[in-house]
Amino acid sequence: MKDQIAKYTSKLVSDRSAMPERIAIAAQDDVLLTAGADDLAALAGAILSKLNSLALVVARPSLPFAEFLIGRASADESCILPQDTETRTFLHDIPFLRREELAADPSAQIARLLGSRKGVIVEGVGIVAVGAITVEQAYINYSSVFHSTFVKYLQDLLAEGFRLPGEQESFDSFRNEWLRPLSAEGLEFREELSGHRDDILNEIERVGRYTVERGLVDSFFGNISVQAGGVIYISQTAASLDELAGCIDPVPTGNTSTTGITASSELLAHRKIFEETGATVILHGHPKFAVIMSMLCETSGCTITDCWKDCPHVRTLGGTPVVAGEIGAGGLAKRVPPVIGRTGSAIVYGHGVFTIGEGFRDAFAAMVDVENFCRSEFFRRLDFPAPIS
Amino acid sequence: MYGWTGKILRVDLTTGQCHREQIPVDLLHAYLGGRGLGVRLMRDRFRLDPMDPEMPLIFAVGPLCGTSSPTAARMACVSRSPLTGTIYDCSAGGRFAWRMKGCGLDAIFITGKSKEPVYLSVYGDLASLCPAGELWGKGIKETVLLLQGKGSVAAVGPAGENGVLFANIMMGEGNSIGRGGLGAVMGGKGLKAITVNGTAPVAISAPERFNEARNDVMRLFRASPVIFGELGIAEYGTPALVDLMAQRRMAPTNNFQSTYFADSGNYSGPAIRKEFHAKKDGCYGCPIQCKKSTPDHEPLPEYETVNHFGALNGISDLHSIVRANSLCNELGMDTISAAATLSAFGEERGRFPAVEEVPGLLYDIAFRRAEGLLLSLGSRKFAEQRHRPELSMTVKSLELPAYDPRGAYGMALAYATSNRGGCHLRAYPISHEILRKPVPTDRFSFSGKARIIKIAEDVNAAVDSLVACKFAFFGATLEEYGELLSAVTGVEYGPEVLKTIGERIYLTERFYNCENGFSLADDQLPGRFFTEPGTSGDGIDVPPIDRERFEEELQKYYRIRGLNEDGTFADPSFLERQP
The missing domain is CATH 3.40.225.10 (Class II aldolase/adducin N-terminal domain)
Structure with missing residues (x-):
């Protein structure tokens, strides 16, 4: 102990x-x-x-x-x-x-x-x-x-x-x-994933570590996956993103085995995103400024009170779609897949960011971009508050 | 009063009298209901022999039952087990608990012995004992059919009537009060069945607060991959664990001689769904619906059952496993103990039962004839009488379920310390050692496990007293259930208070056991686990458990519990200090 x-x-x-x-x-x-x-x-x-x-x-x-x-x-x-x-x-x-x-x-x-x-x-x-x-x-x-x-x-x-x-x-x-600048600069990624299990697991472990080391997310907040050869390799529930060795579940896409019962609660969202977009990798984290800005809604006269789960609208932040949806078997798995393909990233209201790519270089860069935009937008609004009408 | 009804129905089968009494409010507040209340009500009789007519058989619901609290349509049945000799409780779902609460009752307390077979009918405020001569000897399905229209049914089958030491009490909906042989206690009293039929509503103290707490629970259920995940128990039932246990190399096989069965995919969750077109089913009002049944409403087996009638006996044929499950249900026998006893029998004779032998052996056990006469006493007595005691894979005579302790050291310790014998549900360390809830722990390490097991035993004693389903705690915690309880009853209960109540219940059970002679000598695992390795593979090494380390952790557990080195109580007046 x-x-x-x-x-x-x-x-x-x-x-x-x-x-x-x-x-x-x-x-x-x-x-x-x-x-x-x-x-x-x-x-x-x-x-x-x-x-x-x-x-x-x-x-x-x-x-x-x-x-x-x-x-x-x-x-x-x-x-x-x-x-x-x-x-x-x-x-x-x-x-x-x-x-x-x-x-x-x-x-x-x-x-x-x-x-x-x-x-x-x-x-x-x-x-x-x-x-x-x-x-x-x-x-x-x-x-x-x-x-x-x-x-x-x-x-x-x-x-x-x-x-x-x-x-x-x-x-x-x-x-x-x-606050430190966020960037993907200097990080090494595999340009193409080989399809070999060990290569995939190593790359997931490495990228998970990057997300924490670069200050993009906290170690427990997020999940990560790769789809290859009819299998989704996904981080396990309650896994620390910077310690993923031995904590990645191989889940057959056809649900022929239930070993993935320990997979991330976002497995369904990952599966639907893969089906909808044909992406190879998915990165999900809770970068703080994206979480903050996703909750800033300027719609007036709206009657929805539980925006985080009930809002049916797709807003945008710097071009990235923002949707509502509860985690796990809630609405997130329904609302993210239809919108993420267009830009390669999506923000879930009050929750975090999903990004996709052919490899993790794209997905990581996309998450950095989303968070950097949200960070600068936050400070712009703080420095120049909108006049009260 | 909110939540509780404050009423107990006392039934004396010897005199045929039934009457209601008030339960002191202080006892309800201090023991909640279910297991806790039942254990408290055993205080004056825990030394009696399990089959003594004056040994009570107690059915107790909890304060959440009758509300829309998720998974709370449950009850506990409490007595002393004829199989283990320990205090015994079993949590059961279905509709019975809800109907019983609807009769305005928190508990039914049954003592005595009827000269002729009877069944107890509770209809609203009315309770009576009715002749059951025509029901005696019948299987569960026919019994339930003959009692149709009288409400929800709990009944014993031939196994309970004939005194099989692992006989169940079966609920009409297919749920069971299993493991410890309380069916034999009920059958021994000449009580064939109980029917309950009430619809009185349960008053909630703070409805708005209750709704918020309920929403919190449901949100956590949706966030839990084990509960509502696409590979979770809502989809596949507990057989969702078959593939996982195989992958983790801890599926008990051939009477625990090995821990991997190559054909387990034949009875995995997806295989059962495909072969039997499994439908969702479950307890009244439960959102999870983890039970699975055929389109004809035939209950399909749980994880423990498929493993034990499968790998444990070297059987890979799914249909024969399902048949064995259905037969046990019909005869009113515990599937884990039945299969594990057959497995010990198989190892002893050098040949595990063939598929076609299993039904005949199960009948023989239920009717206590031929080989079944000895097998009906459970694997420990069987193995002892065959002079091979090492073949009984039990703790305190209770057959171990389908998590090999060589693959999860917290489970090893929890089997040993369980107050009702080799049970996985007292501390349920599989939750964190395998399913990573609420957080993962290292399954091949004893570090910290003594404290973890102690805490989990306290938590689960409280859960069994609410009464809620343990599966709910793959998502929610006592934080949310404490909030539900406070909203229902109007009495404030936080998680720490509930754990204190759980600790009181746990220690009371242990005290009863110690007074009946249990000690360190009984908190032991079968020797096989310390000398024989499991089945290593896939990069997973499954060595024997280090006995020295196990015993060191057991002593830590005793110190944390405030017990003597031999696991007994230093303070003989412990009970007098409890409410």
Whole structure:
């Protein structure tokens, strides 16, 4: 278990979601283990010992967005409601504790909230996330809260602008220093996939790693596939995009075997996309700016309330179609395949981006392009808000 | 009161009396319903012999039953198993639970023994015992047919009447209360069947909150490849696991002598669908509909059954496997134990049963004649009497299901610690070790498994008390089900509270078992798994389990549970401290 703690501490640093010196992880088997910053490790241990769970992450996010969301919340609010589909589906809401609410030892308060939710935000401390059965699960939940608060904060900024002292300065620092340019430059791809199983698996593993290393997606958010010789090779459900070795299912296109029951929940969407477009590869991830911008709808007088699943319209972002649809067996698999062939990419409302290609060079570049467009469009709108009519 | 009815029907078969009583609200809040309530109601009688007339046979539904909570039209049947000697519960679906709740009941508590065969009829508020002489000796289908119009039926077949130690109680819709032989307990009481026929609605405390929670659950079902994926159980039923277990090299074969059966594709999910034009079927109101049946509504076998009447006995013919399943259902016998006992018999005599032998052997078991007389006692007693105890692939005398523990070490530990014996469903580590839900774990490692199994046992004890289907938790979690429960009952239940309730139930069961003599010596796997490898291949190595590491993890489990080194309780007053 110590190796797991070390691994996910390292991941929190490498994915730049937490401040390196403000990370602690606790895990319990027959004994309680803690590691990381002393004060946070003590807190993590105290919280976990009050829970019937295996692991807990306490870390200060590398960006102050979660705390800004608390600062911007009205006095009667006690949780953040994620707007993006992925975290909405799995987290429901994210409770928070304000600094002034905290007891001298806040472990009991935090444990009480974690008794009902996977992650909480504690002002002055950071994000606290629990893993019921693995350290990895605590890391995933931390990542989800980080992702969700990133998306929500930037959405709120577009709608309401800066409201707190120091907010703009922090945001400028994020914009100018934290954000890095996205590109596919310097990456190697196979120009043609040979059709050999091992070659395909190696290429999927490599491209999965690229998506994380280039900061395009977080490690758990996405899936990837290749179609060759009557088989869809697709990453497994709950697989980390940067660790796909041994986590790719070969699924016969004719459904003659059910070994692919462990495949990504988006298997149906991938299959339909292959059928509809004749593409060879599909890449799917949740790049943050695409998620944010996909939820920005300027249609007036619309009566649809659950836009993320019910909107029947196809909007565009920089020419890329945007459609609604729930994940898995929801509507996404119906709405993406008809629109993705035209441009090679499609955005799902509040969820993420699908791109296709003959090889991964095209698909990867297309995802970078979509995210770069959404990023620049976000900042254009932030810098030049539309006048209120 | 919301969610619960607060009522229990007490039936004394010796005196023929039936009357309703109030259940203390505190007990309902503390044990929920289903398994938890049943286990609590056993407190004064858990030391009785399973076949003692005063041993209760308890049917208990949960607070979600009768609402549109997904997968909650279920109940638990609780007693002490004549096969294992442990406290025993089994979760069952169909329509019975919903109809029983519709009669305004949270539980039916049956004791005593009738001189003549009877059936219990519950019609709304009315309950009575009726002569069942004409039903005695009949198979399940005919019994259900003869009781047509009286509501939903739970009945025993010849196996239950004759005391087969793995006899089931069969539901009219084809579901079963299986594994531990509660059919023999029911048959031993002279109770052929129970019919329930009620339609009273269940009041929900916060309907809007309930709808939101229900939508959350359904969204997670749709996001789960195991549930609603195109290769998942909604499409293919549990036989969707046949190909996966073969690929993972952990399909028990030839009485667990190997872990790969080359012909398993003959009875895979797609093969069954193609050969029998399988249709979706399932429990009342369940959105998953994981059961599969023929167009003539004949239930088709589950994964465990196809593997055990298939690979475990070296049989590749799908039609004979389906026939064996139908025959077990008709005779009222557990398919896993029946097939596993035949497999031990096969290894002992040096020849696994031929396809044409199987039906005759099953009849012999159900009617306890010829070879069947000994086989009806289960594989452990059979193997012991043949002086080959090592051939019984059981834990606490319960035959192991179709996940070879050499291919999943959490499963190995969970078989050992299960309070009802070698069962995959107590902790269900296949969920994370194989199906990657909620997150994957390393199936060939014991690291962390003691804590994981303990947590999962607590979670599943709560799930069995709600009562919900474990398959729901391939998508949803206690977070969403806690929300459903809170909305239904008006009492706040979060996941951590539910796990605490689950822990209470689990420890209570373990305490009962320990008081009846169970200890470390019973938390053991068959020796074969520590000395013989599985079938390696496809780049997967399946070595024997490291015994030292297994025992180390078992001791960790005891420490986490607060038990002594021999798996017993340090505190003899444990029960007195429980609500």
